[in-house]
Amino acid sequence: MKRKIVFLFIIFSLIFVLFLLFKNTKHISFKEIEKKVEKPGNIKDENENESIYSSNIIKDVSYSSKDSRGNEYIIFASQGEIDYKNTNVVYLTEVQGLIKLEDSNKIIINSDYGKYNINNFDTIFSKNVIVEYLDNTIKGEYLDFSIKRNSMIISKNVIYTNFKNVLEADLIEINIKTKDTKISRYNNKEKVNVKSKN
16 A cells, blocks of 8 residues: 555656646747748758858859950959859959960969959959069059950059059059050049159
């Protein structure tokens, strides 16, 4: 008889403890789950978002093109990201451009970032832009390069250096075909600052 009472006491105690545990556990009804799903942002599938984002990124990118005159344009980047809205545009990181002109020397362009158009090969280089051509170095923050226009336009904190002079300007425009160079300031009243290295 004593054993039965002890046994029943243990069973009722366990049932009571389990009841308390389940009572404190928060239960979510099916309706509450539906409400959360209806509100975007409450429940996220992080793996799904990650796979969508990463599928847009290409490592070690290179593009090349050649015009009818034999000039060649090659671009390299450590990473490229295709624009979803316009798949002809690729955003680049750690960019190097190489322009091989048929009747002239190479032009090398480096920058932190770039925006490349696959259709017309136009490229915008931005942040820490460095252009090297023969003994000339041009530094700036923004470069707009176009094969169709035959031009390179370098702007924002432009410093042009060769073996004789250091020149500070707001804008340098170079015609790739004719090699004509236009150096200017945004304010026409300001003069282009030229310093001799000697």
